[in-house]
Amino acid sequence: MQGVTKRHYVIISKGDVFVLKPSENEKEIIIEHVAEILGGWRADRENLIPILQDVQDRLGYLPGVAMEKIATAMDIPAVDVFGLATFYNQFRLNPPGDHQFKVCMGTACYMVGGNIAMDSFKRRLSIGEGDTTPDRKFSLERVVCVGCCSIAPVVVVDDMIEGKVTPTRVDGILLAFEDKHQKKDDNKGNQGQEGV
Amino acid sequence: MSKTITLTIDDRKVTAPEGEKLLWVALENDIYIPNLCAIKEEGRPSASCRLCFVHVEGLPAPVTSCTQAVREGMVVKTRTPQVDRLVRTAFELLLSDHRLKCSTCPQNRSCELQKIARARGLKLKLKRFKSLGKEYPLYESPGLFTFDRSRCVLCGRCVWVDHEVAKVGAIGFARRGLKRMVTTFGNIDLDASSCTECGLCVKACPVGALNFTGEQSSEKDG
Incomplete structure (x- = not known):
């Protein structure tokens, strides 16, 4: 495993750090959405979780600016909102990628090498768990049991289930997406040329 | 609220305002109970360090003294085998997630963990649990x-x-x-x-x- 020496392990978790900062334009949209959601709730601490859930439903994740806005509205320190958002697994702080990989780390998958599949994704995409690639094409997540342990280790690619995932299969999955993107880009290019 | 009551802690009769938390009553009367997370002014104690366990007569199991309000005629023991065991385990668990290099620590000799170890005869070493490192x-x-x-x-x-x-x-x-x-x-x-x-x-x-x-x-x- 990465970051493990014989006796010490270093905690590497980038998933709860804002790696991808939204652009100014995005920020405005985020703040608009959050203001609208806040309008529907009493700004009371007991409503904090449902508000965060609403924001995540709307935006797909909890951006830093959204959390700061909510904290200001509730008159609590922003770090408390951050603490809550990092406490629950249901919240994500980075935008989901166009394609999401959910690597199962349930008991069965873990025993037959779910962590190997996870490490392959991490290596190939150069991101950590809970992260999104800088081009926002892919995001990587850990899940616990998707209910098909007989074909472990399992990876859920968007909504498709991939069974018996080896590092070679990981390469295959990524290659398929690269091909798709390539074709799309080519098509776009062609259309562009036709347009000219 | 300001009614004064009498209770017994370790065979000593002490008086305290009713409703005060047991931990603070004991500490004010120079009866030491280990504690880390307790803050007197805090309305609702987090009771997360699990070090301030005491035995209260009539209760089936030890309770955390930071959350226990004092009552008239309460009989409290700060040391029983059951209490000591709970405190020892909680203490060892804390140590397993703490860098134990006291000699290089700036807080050496004024550290609360060292104080607890001294008071309860506990070792600042890991035996049962592995260090999380x-x-x-x-x-x-x-x-x-x-x-x-x-x-x-x-x-x-x-x-x-x-x-x-x-x-x-x-x-x-x-x-x-x-x-x-x-x-x-x-x-x-x-x-x-x-x-x-x-x-x-x-x-x-x-x-x-x-x-x-x-x-x-x-x-x-x-």
Whole structure:
């Protein structure tokens, strides 16, 4: 495993750090959405979780600016909102990628090498768990049991289930997406040329 | 509320205002009960360090004295085999997540963990549990203090003074379970956060996680 020496392990978790900062334009949209959601709730601490859930439903994740806005509205320190958002697994702080990989780390998958599949994704995409690639094409997540342990280790690619995932299969999955993107880009290019 | 009641702690009769929490009554009467997370002014104790267990006659199991309100005629024992066992386990668990190099720690000799070990005859060594060996990078503020998360016991005193006394709101808890840590919004460095470097959290830290550097290093004790 990465970051493990014989006796010490270093905690590497980038998933709860804002790696991808939204652009100014995005920020405005985020703040608009959050203001609208806040309008529907009493700004009371007991409503904090449902508000965060609403924001995540709307935006797909909890951006830093959204959390700061909510904290200001509730008159609590922003770090408390951050603490809550990092406490629950249901919240994500980075935008989901166009394609999401959910690597199962349930008991069965873990025993037959779910962590190997996870490490392959991490290596190939150069991101950590809970992260999104800088081009926002892919995001990587850990899940616990998707209910098909007989074909472990399992990876859920968007909504498709991939069974018996080896590092070679990981390469295959990524290659398929690269091909798709390539074709799309080519098509776009062609259309562009036709347009000219 | 201001009614005075009498209770017995370790065969000693003491008086206290009714409703006061047992831990504070004992401490005020010089009866030491180990504690880390307790803050007297805090309305609702977090009761998370699990060190202040006592036996109250009539209750089936030991209770945390920071949450137990005193009653008339209460009979309390601070040391029973059951209590000692609970405290020992809680203490060992805390040590398993704490960098145990007292000789190199700035808080050596004034550390709350050492005080508890002395009071209860516990060893500052790991026997039963393995060290988690978490290594966090050391944070050094420009000239005032250092923050070593590897020594943090997550008592929450720093967070409480930051929120309630300094009213800054720069630090708080994040993540869950073994990954729980005291951090800033977005996990950024303290000097980039809203931290005002008031130093109150450093004074509140019972262990060697937050330490003054330089001239002020002698200011912190107890």
